[in-house]
Amino acid sequence: MQETPYPQPLLDDDELDRLDDFLDSERVDAEALDLIGSHGLLVALAVAPRDVPASTWVGELFHGEPTFANDAERDDILGLLERLKRNAIEALEHGQLPELPFDLELEGLAAEETPIGDWCAGFMEGVFLDESAWFEGDEEGAATLLLPFMALSGLFDDEPDMAELAGDPLQAERLVQQLPELVLDIYLHYRVPPESPKPSPRKKQPAGRGGRKR
Template sequence: MSETPPPQPLLDDQALDLLDDFLDSERAGEDALDIIGAHGLLVALAVAPREVPAATWISELFHGEPAFADAAERETILGLLERLRGNAIAALEQGLLPELPFELTLGGVAAEETPIGDWCAGFMEGVFLDEAAWFEDDEEAAATLLLPFMALSGLFDDEPDMAEFIAEPREAERLVVQLPELVLDLYLHYRVPPEKPKPAPRKKKPAGHGDKRRR
């Protein structure tokens, strides 16, 4: 029996540190997402049912235009963000799980007070960029698949049903552990069309059928 491959890093440590430093700097702007939220948003874009223009998601991620030092820095930072999204697509296409930038445990802390909540909030920001596309084909299935991300994000705490969904600590922990698998489930739902049933083979006609000759 083959072992499940380990989750795939979407960027190496050096690249993540470079992005982290920039997003945490004044040049990114005080409203820019941090590395955790940006990671969540870009993974959502890798899953999304249709492409979101780069200008749209860049504006959402930074909530404005960053003060890049020069064109080279702009190319480097935006290139790393695009590479993270592309690596997520490549991993999911192969049926691999994405590595998330945090430990998969709440440790008894409310989700919205942890990086897990920040990542899920970033993921949901990616959903909101083109919400209609996520829900247009099968709203019920989409809501079911997105429910864990919504509940853990802390963005819907004013909805009683959402808070109740993760009120039990063990249930919340179970969902956190499953986040990489839930991402893959969403990707398969949106990006991999169901297989069409193979057509039944035609029955062969008996030899000579339909070839009656006059005598």
């Protein structure tokens, strides 16, 4: 029986703290994503069907242009965000699961009241940046893959099916436990092309009946 891979941290604790401090500071727009939401958005971009330019997702993440103290701070913060995304791709490429920045337990709370909901909302923000790419060609399949993230995000509570799924404590808890594996499933679906079957060797025609003999 194959063991579940151990989740891989995408940044170390010091790097996460630096990002958290900056995103929680007054130099960032109040509507900007926090550390948890940013983590979700960047993981979504790591598994997305096609690359989204940094100029697009940086503006979405910060909800505008933050006030950096100097060029060194700008390079540090933007570099950490890029590294988080790149490390997610690297881990998934090797079949590893990303470590998510929260405990995989709801503890009886609604998902949208926890960091889990914030992370899934950030993930869906990453989907919305290039929504057509996620759904083109196989809308039903994409909806199935994204359903857990949509239900746990709290962004779709006006849709009865989503509300019912998120409102079932056992179902919601099960989805939360599966989030790292679901991220890998999405990566494999969008980023790893299926192997083409090898062509069968052509059979030689026997000489005589049905065959031509030179």
